[in-house]
Amino acid sequence: MQRTSHVLMVRPSVFRSNEETAASNHFQQRSELTDAEVLERALQEFDAFVALLEAHGVDVTVVQADAEADVPDAVFPNNWISFHDDGRVALYPMQAENRRRERREDVLVDLEHAKGFQVSEVLDFTEFEEHGRFLEGTGSLVLDRVHRKAYAALSPRTDRVALERFCEAFDYEGIAFHALQTTAAGRKPIYHTNVMMGIGSAFAAVCLDCVDDLEERAMLRESLVEDGLELIELTEAQIAAFAGNLLEVEGGAGEALIVLSRAGFAALRADQIEALQRHGTLVTPDLTTLETHGGGSARCMLAEIHLPLSVPE
Numbered sequence: 001m002q003r004t005s006h007v008l009m010v011r012p013s014v015f016r017s018n019e020e021t022a023a024s025n026h027f028q029q030r031s032e033l034t035d036a037e038v039l040e041r042a043l044q045e046f047d048a049f050v051a052l053l054e055a056h057g058v059d060v061t062v063v064q065a066d067a068e069a070d071v072p073d074a075v076f077p078n079n080w081i082s083f084h085d086d087g088r089v090a091l092y093p094m095q096a097e098n099r100r101r102e103r104r105e106d107v108l109v110d111l112e113h114a115k116g117f118q119v120s121e122v123l124d125f126t127e128f129e130e131h132g133r134f135l136e137g138t139g140s141l142v143l144d145r146v147h148r149k150a151y152a153a154l155s156p157r158t159d160r161v162a163l164e165r166f167c168e169a170f171d172y173e174g175i176a177f178h179a180l181q182t183t184a185a186g187r188k189p190i191y192h193t194n195v196m197m198g199i200g201s202a203f204a205a206v207c208l209d210c211v212d213d214l215e216e217r218a219m220l221r222e223s224l225v226e227d228g229l230e231l232i233e234l235t236e237a238q239i240a241a242f243a244g245n246l247l248e249v250e251g252g253a254g255e256a257l258i259v260l261s262r263a264g265f266a267a268l269r270a271d272q273i274e275a276l277q278r279h280g281t282l283v284t285p286d287l288t289t290l291e292t293h294g295g296g297s298a299r300c301m302l303a304e305i306h307l308p309l310s311v312p313e
Contacts, residue, residue: 001085002145002201005250006059006117006305008083008107009050012075013067015042015293041289046075049285049301053259056283057252061115061305069101075290076300077102079136079192084170085145085306087120092137093128095157100129117307123169128162135162139192139300144199147227148172151220153179153196153210155189175223177216179207181236187212194299196239199229200248200258203279205272207234207244232275241267242287242297248280249304256280261287261297 015038033041053060065074073079073096080103082090089108094100103126111117125135135141140158142151150172152163160176167174179196180187190196190210197206204224211217224231234244246260258280265273265284276282291297 001306002199003248003250003256004304004306005057005252006061006307007053007249008061008063008077008081008111008303008305009046009301010063010065010074010077010102011046012039012042012072013065014070014072015039015075015290038289038293042075042293045285045287045290046301049287049298052283052285053249056257056281058249058257061111063104063107063110066101066104071098071102073099073294073296074102075294076139076296078300078303079139081107081303082138082141082143083117083303083305083307085308087118087308088170089119089122089307090137090166090170091122091124091126092140093126093134093162094136095134100126111305111307116310117305118310119307125162125165128159128165133159133162135159135166136192138303139194139296141166142193142197142199143172144227145306146201149175149223149227151175151177151193151197151199151223153177153190153193155179155191157191158193175220177211177220178213179210180212181210181240192296192300194245195242195296196234196244198244198246198248198299199224200279201256202228202230203232203276204229205232205234205244205246205276207236207239209236210239230275230279232272234272238264238267242291243267245297245299247299247302247304249302251281257283259283259285259298259302261285261291263288263291264297
């Protein structure tokens with residue numbers, strides 16, 4: 001199943017524009033706020049986001065970030081871990097050294113013992129860091145779990161060889177391509193795939209205009225359409241507002257929820273909103289501070305837990 005009602009979120013202990021990721025994440029911005037002011041606002045947004053998800057019946061496991069580790073991007077846990085319905089867990093190679101400190105064994109222990117999830121095996125891909133190759137979880141990978149396809153926009157943080165290793169281990173077909181965004185310095189690789197596309201049970205929201213290579217663009221479109229997904233095409237301006245950084249989750253009554261930020265929602269046209277609403281209820285938290293300083297949005301904050309439960313819910 002593509003969606004789950006269980007998600008992991010990490011409440012930040014520190015938060016700021018990460019100086020180690022700024023070179024490749026062109027969505028990050030700085031402001032005149034102090035680090036303390038940024039953190040205070042980020043915590044308000046985080047807590048309100050959790051409350052909004054829980055009000056819709058989503059089971060949210062909140063973990064507090066390690067206050068001593070200085071991990072300014074800990075609020076984006078989907079980059080270092082993913083959970084799969086066969087009980088396997090993947091750990092991923094991260095480009096920034098301070099992001100590698102986000103990986104924590106105690107998170108798995110808590111999920112098993114406190115929440116009753118079953119972990120059958122942990123697949124550790126972090127050895128790629130030693131070779132300068134990276135694959136940052138479901139930031140680098142947009143997974144179509146139904147059709148077993150892993151979409152990946154190649155970038156300094158998304159390596160083709162690491163992608164192939166993941167696909168071999170999890171039996172996915174890798175769909176690799178190059179996605180670019182316009183910056184002051186010209187066209188540059190988009191750092192994570194999940195800012196330019198998102199896949200739900202029956203739809204795909206994607207910015208095909210980011211794929212400059214026409215053969216790759218046609219290949220990406222064909223792959224999505226052949227699986228019967230309704231294509232909702234986004235513009236570059238819309239993904240700059242994080243309209244593509246969305247995730248389908250499941251509500252308390254089993255209904256589909258489509259989570260994207262308020263800024264992302266505001267960037268959409270009426271016809272695009274109507275198209276998304278055919279596939280689920282839109283949940284739109286205000287994540288302005290987290291987006292501005294972190295360069296990530298709603299989907300980045302959610303690590304979906306597809307693990308089987310050892311006891312009935």
